[in-house]
Every structure is written in C-alpha cells, then in structure tokens.
Amino acid sequence: MSEKAVDVEVEFDRQVERLVELGYPELAGRPAERFGESVAPLRELVRSRTIGEHDPENGRVGFALVVTRRLVPIEQAMQRTALVGRSTPGFVDRSFEEGSLARFVAPEAVHVPDADAYLLFDVDRGEEFCGAVPVDAMDAIAGRERTVLTIEEGIALLTLYPEVLVKNKCYMLGGSRCGDRRVPALWISRNAPKLGWCWERNPHTWLGMASAASRVAAA
Incomplete structure (x- = not known):
C-alpha cells in the first residue's frame, strides 16, 4: 500500500477489523461491538490530521492503532503476531x-x-540505525524531536503490518525501559516474531531503532 493509495478512514477500519479478527475484544474482556465503540473516537483524529508517508513494505507507516497492556497483556498480544506468509x-x-x-x-x-488505546503517527522501523549503538540511535531520534517506540507500540506495528518485520530489518523499542541497560527489541526466531532485548551499548547489524512523530489519544 503506497502513500498515494491510502484512504485513512478505510485504513482505520481495517486496523480495527484486524484486531477484532485476532480476538482483541475477548482478550480485553469486551464484546466486539463495545471494543469497536471504545476506539471509534480515534477515527475522527485520523480524519483531522495530515498523514505522512505510508509504505509498510519499506518500514514506514502513516498511523497505527495502539492497544496498551491495560487492555491486552503483552504476552497475549505477541501470540497474535506472525510473519508474512507464516x-x-x-x-x-x-x-x-x-x-x-x-x-x-x-x-x-x-x-x-494515559489511555487504553491511542494513535501513533508517522512510524518508522528505523533500519537506518542498524549497526548503530542503541543509546546513540535513541539520542539521534530525540534530536529530531521524534520518539522511540514502546513495547506495545512495536507489537501494534507488527500486528497491523506484519511486512515491517523482515530479515536484517528488525527493530528495537527504546521507549520501554526497566532501569537497567536492556533495550527491548523485536526480531525473527524460529520462523516467528520474538520479543527479546539487547544491551544499550551493543550494536547489531540487523536491529534498527523504531520511532514515531507523535502519539495522540481521544479527549
């Protein structure tokens, strides 16, 4: 799907339908109809914004609907991910x-x-940072006034656009930390997506640093 082809309202509905198909309402303990109603206000936010580059196969996404761990635990969200064709x-x-x-x-x-779900805009899986020291990559992203992705955001990106996770173009999630030197990351293992971590000063040629321009929740 190219930037020229994307219809933001159609794409928003597709994302919601994808989550429903994967069982997110059940995981959140809500009927599908109520789940849809809870994220519906975000649809208006998509309509009101200018969406940036949208080219998932090349690691760029105009927007993504993020469901947080307040609704769906991280472990269960990961179990709903898969690689393209797998x-x-x-x-x-x-x-x-x-x-x-x-x-x-x-x-x-x-x-x-502070929301159960929100929108992430202008997302980049960040393969330009493959081989970079993670802390340096995070500093560079901050210097561009962008934000590194959290674990939930990285999973949301993968869930909605499986094509973003490919060999040698996987990504770190510097927006979730636990006070030590570990940086979470998503990569491929045993023909499936894996949520793991790497050290903040250890570069990997196959791990970039994912980022976004902004996060927006419904009022």
Missing part, C-alpha cells in the same frame, strides 16, 4: 525473567497517553 505465533523470549515485563515502562522522556 502461521507460527510470536512469543516472548525466556530471557525476560518472570514478572520483568511489568517493569518495562516508558521513561520520563517518553510521553505516553
């Missing part, structure tokens, strides 16, 4: 010790809406 579900790497995911939250510099 059916093996995504998973959380066992290097996350029991209970540690709850400690990976947005640091003070990353401003996340």
